[in-house]
Amino acid sequence: MRHTHGFAGSIFASLLAILGLTLGTAQAELRIEITEGQAEALPIAVVPFGWDGAGPKPFPMAAVIAADLARTGRFAPVPERDMLQKPTSGAEINFRDWRMIDTQVVIVGRILPAASNNYTVEFRVFDVLRGELLMGYRMPAEAAQMRDAAHRISDLIYEKLTGVRGIASTRIAYINAVGDPKSPTYRLIIADADGENARTLLESSEPIMSPAWSPDGRKVAYVSFENGNSQVFVQELRSGARQRVSARKGVNSAPVWSPDGKRLALTLSKGDGNLDIYTLVLANQVLTRLTSWPSIETEPSWSVDGKEIFFTSDRTGVPQIYRIGADGGRATRLTYEGAYNARPRISPDGRNLAVVHNDRGNYRIALVDVEKAYTRVLTRGSQDESPSFAPNGEVIIYASRVGRRGILSLVSTDGRVQQRLTASEGDVREPAWSPFFNN
Amino acid sequence: MNWKLLVMLGAMVVAGCSGQSGTATGDGADSMSGSGVDGSGVQTWPDDGGASGSAIPIGNDAEAVVMNERVIYFAFDSSEVDDASVEILKQHGRYLAENPGESVRLEGHADERGSREYNIGLGERRAVSVKSILMVHGAAESQLVPVSFGEERPADLGGDEAAWQLNRRVELVYER
Numbered sequence: 247m248r249h250t251h252g253f254a255g256s257i258f259a260s261l262l263a264i265l266g267l268t269l270g271t272a273q274a275e276l277r278i279e280i281t282e283g284q285a286e287a288l289p290i291a292v293v294p295f296g297w298d299g300a301g302p303k304p305f306p307m308a309a310v311i312a313a314d315l316a317r318t319g320r321f322a323p324v325p326e327r328d329m330l331q332k333p334t335s336g337a338e339i340n341f342r343d344w345r346m347i348d349t350q351v352v353i354v355g356r357i358l359p360a361a362s363n364n365y366t367v368e369f370r371v372f373d374v375l376r377g378e379l380l381m382g383y384r385m386p387a388e389a390a391q392m393r394d395a396a397h398r399i400s401d402l403i404y405e406k407l408t409g410v411r412g413i414a415s416t417r418i419a420y421i422n423a424v425g426d427p428k429s430p431t432y433r434l435i436i437a438d439a440d441g442e443n444a445r446t447l448l449e450s451s452e453p454i455m456s457p458a459w460s461p462d463g464r465k466v467a468y469v470s471f472e473n474g475n476s477q478v479f480v481q482e483l484r485s486g487a488r489q490r491v492s493a494r495k496g497v498n499s500a501p502v503w504s505p506d507g508k509r510l511a512l513t514l515s516k517g518d519g520n521l522d523i524y525t526l527v528l529a530n531q532v533l534t535r536l537t538s539w540p541s542i543e544t545e546p547s548w549s550v551d552g553k554e555i556f557f558t559s560d561r562t563g564v565p566q567i568y569r570i571g572a573d574g575g576r577a578t579r580l581t582y583e584g585a586y587n588a589r590p591r592i593s594p595d596g597r598n599l600a601v602v603h604n605d606r607g608n609y610r611i612a613l614v615d616v617e618k619a620y621t622r623v624l625t626r627g628s629q630d631e632s633p634s635f636a637p638n639g640e641v642i643i644y645a646s647r648v649g650r651r652g653i654l655s656l657v658s659t660d661g662r663v664q665q666r667l668t669a670s671e672g673d674v675r676e677p678a679w680s681p682f683f684n685n
Numbered sequence: 686m687n688w689k690l691l692v693m694l695g696a697m698v699v700a701g702c703s704g705q706s707g708t709a710t711g712d713g714a715d716s717m718s719g720s721g722v723d724g725s726g727v728q729t730w731p732d733d734g735g736a737s738g739s740a741i742p743i744g745n746d747a748e749a750v751v752m753n754e755r756v757i758y759f760a761f762d763s764s765e766v767d768d769a770s771v772e773i774l775k776q777h778g779r780y781l782a783e784n785p786g787e788s789v790r791l792e793g794h795a796d797e798r799g800s801r802e803y804n805i806g807l808g809e810r811r812a813v814s815v816k817s818i819l820m821v822h823g824a825a826e827s828q829l830v831p832v833s834f835g836e837e838r839p840a841d842l843g844g845d846e847a848a849w850q851l852n853r854r855v856e857l858v859y860e861r
Contacts, residue, residue: 427842428842453834453837453838455801455802455805455835455837456801456802471834471837474832475832476805476832476833496809496831497805497806497809497833499802499805500802500805513802513805513806515809515833517831518813519809519810519812519813519814519816519831520810520813521805521806521809542803542806542807542810544802544803544805544806545800545802545803558800558802558803560803560806564762565799565800565803586799588799588800588803589800589801589802589803602799602800604799609798609799609800629797629798631799631800631801632800632801647844650842650843650844675801676801
């Protein structure tokens with residue numbers, strides 16, 4: 247049930263580069279391309295916003311909103327050239343014009359000048375068939391935050407029309423390796439969910455791995471080899487302040503945050519060659535060992551309620567997914583389909599794990615039902631890995647390859663919508679989707 | 686397995702070890718001839734039995750030659766060291782036993798297939814497998830520093846079995 251859809255061309259817009267919140271410079275931005283869309287996407291029009299001030303329009307709000315909505319796969323924005331009119335207020339809308347081109351929802355809005363070079367943005371959403379207002383808001387927007395304002399509007403519209411919280415305002419963390427592929431420069435980058443507004447959190451000549459968001463979205467944990475060995479760090483996004491939280495002998499890797507943000511689950515070898523799962527209380531460094539098998543135990547992922555940890559173990563000779571109590575206990579095996587299941591990540595509703603699954607020689611992203619263990623392969627690459635759920639559970643971002651190049655890809659959890667994000671420079675990998683930010 | 690072929694490491698010549706008293710005897714020579722590595726070593730061994738007689742130019746001594754072999758290769762998803770590699774590690778183990786001031790980083794690597802963190806596990810397992818063989822042959826634990834890079838530092842950037850074979854490895858990196 248896959249459909250190819252041709253609205254990719256309409257979603258590109260040349261957009262302003264805005265300074266990062268605090269860190270780094272904008273670079274290595276990602277470019278999104280929708281490779282498969284949904285045939286039943288709802289025709290929607292985001293009319294260019296009016297501008298009531300002097301000079302050029304401060305920000306292309308409508309283009310960003312339309313691109314956000316198109317990326318969800320649920321909406322097909324009408325190209326601007328097909329619009330028979332360009333109203334900027336409800337009173338100006340001629341609903342017959344929109345019915346003629348089969349548009350079902352029309353969004354109009356305006357940017358108004360406000361004090362100290364800031365703006366007020368207002369928008370309204372109309373049901374074309376009934377000619378009814380569905381939603382309308384007016385909001386302040388700082389000049390430097392217009393892109394954020396556009397994403398917030400996208401999320402309000404998306405939730406109104408689908409009942410599901412939108413993810414346009416969320417972010418992604420990923421690793422970018424640039425330069426000589428034999429000894430690249432590694433960067434840990436944070437970008438908006440559409441790949442824009444990329445900024446570097448850390449740059450190193452040694453590998454950086456496994457970024458993981460804190461549940462409040464304010465910190466990222468990751469693995470850095472900057473001191474010659476894998477060590478786990480926690481870095482605050484706003485201040486850039488960071489702390490080394492695990493530098494024990496041997497491997498220190500695979501950090502993930504407990505849902506309450508107080509603990510990390512991580513993997514340590516303690517120098518004996520045997521990786522096991524531990525939890526670490528961040529406030530006092532209390533370490534608890536969860537597994538102690540002579541095999542590889544790694545890649546922990548907390549359950550939504552924080553009571554369990556899913557992980558990869560090759561205790562049977564090949565990697566499979568297991569679950570264990572977050573305070574220890576007996577581990578039970580979860581996956582039995584196929585000879586390779588690894589790197590579990592729990593879906594926000596707690597029902598599925600996204601895993602790396604070997605599908606007849608190809609490494610692909612699969613969903614595993616946590617209770618029934620039923621496995622459904624979602625992707626079609628040969629080296630797909632590092633799946634991460636969007637916080638609304640509708641999309642998974644993962645690392646894949648085009649030729650030898652590492653890119654990021656997205657797939658909707660129903661498998662229907664697929665997109666690619668290609669960096670302007672180098673390889674990109676290990677994407678991690680942020681939680682929702684509470685504005 | 687053709688892992689033996691043509692592995693020359695440019696960097697980190699263990700120059701300082703020539704002139705050491707260690708005698709890599711038959712074993713070392715055998716593993717050399719089996720390995721097909723030529724390199725900088727002079728393949729002229731003092732034929733044991735008579736110390737007297739004509740002077741033989743020795744250049745790098747036996748350890749120096751054998752110890753140019755500083756990469757151990759592995760099969761897919763395996764940390765088992767094959768017999769030929771054990772011979773190489775024997776020499777390193779003896780050298781370390783005789784040179785307690787030396788230490789060596791055992792950098793474990795995996796090929797790119799599968800998940801990155803699991804591959805950190807494979808690299809660690811390989812490094813520790815090499816470590817235990819070195820210890821059997823005389824190296825002290827304190828001289829051995831296993832480090833896993835997983836798939837993060839490939840030796841060959843290709844995407845086929847020929848490349849993956851070169852990437853599933855442990856590199857011995859002497860520190861001084």
